Amino acid sequence: MGEQRQRYNEEFKRQTVKFIQEQTKTLGELAEELGIPKSTLHQWMGQYRELKNEPAASIDRVRDLEAEIKDACIDSWHSILKKELIYCNPKFKTREQAYNATFQYIEFYYNRKRMHSALGYLSPARFAEQFNRKVAA
Numbered sequence: 459m460g461e462q463r464q465r466y467n468e469e470f471k472r473q474t475v476k477f478i479q480e481q482t483k484t485l486g487e488l489a490e491e492l493g494i495p496k497s498t499l500h501q502w503m504g505q506y507r508e509l510k511n512e513p514a515a516s517i518d519r520v521r522d523l524e525a526e527i528k529d530a531c532i533d534s535w536h537s538i539l540k541k542e543l544i545y546c547n548p549k550f551k552t553r554e555q556a557y558n559a560t561f562q563y564i565e566f567y568y569n570r571k572r573m574h575s576a577l578g579y580l581s582p583a584r585f586a587e588q589f590n591r592k593v594a595a
Contacts, residue, residue: 475506
């Protein structure tokens with residue numbers, strides 16, 4: 459049958475997060491070493507992270523963190539695109555059909571109509587409109 463999920467106690471999670479904060483390796487590398495999914499470690503970091511356990515940021519560390527954030531955003535975007543466009547449509551017959559459908563999805567739905575939680579449940583177009591009004595005022 460299915461594989462049994464591993465359960466970890468709170469103290470183990472806290473100690474793991476503290477260990478991660480003291481390391482210079484990426485979260486992906488540590489996840490692989492520890493045998494714990496990266497998504498689980500991300501969740502624990504959100505719950506148990508203490509800034510006092512983190513060393514002062516070096517320029518390289520800041521760049522690494524920026525890259526991780528960009529990667530997470532791109533991964534999220536690709537996931538949304540696949541769920542809302544690719545998996546919901548029949549197979550595209552040509553590359554041009556796929557390109558046109560993707561362009562229409564981005565320009566006419568994603569940017570203008572789809573609400574984004576990070577933007578206060580506004581579409582990017584409406585958020586930009588409100589932002590520009592505030593700046594002009």
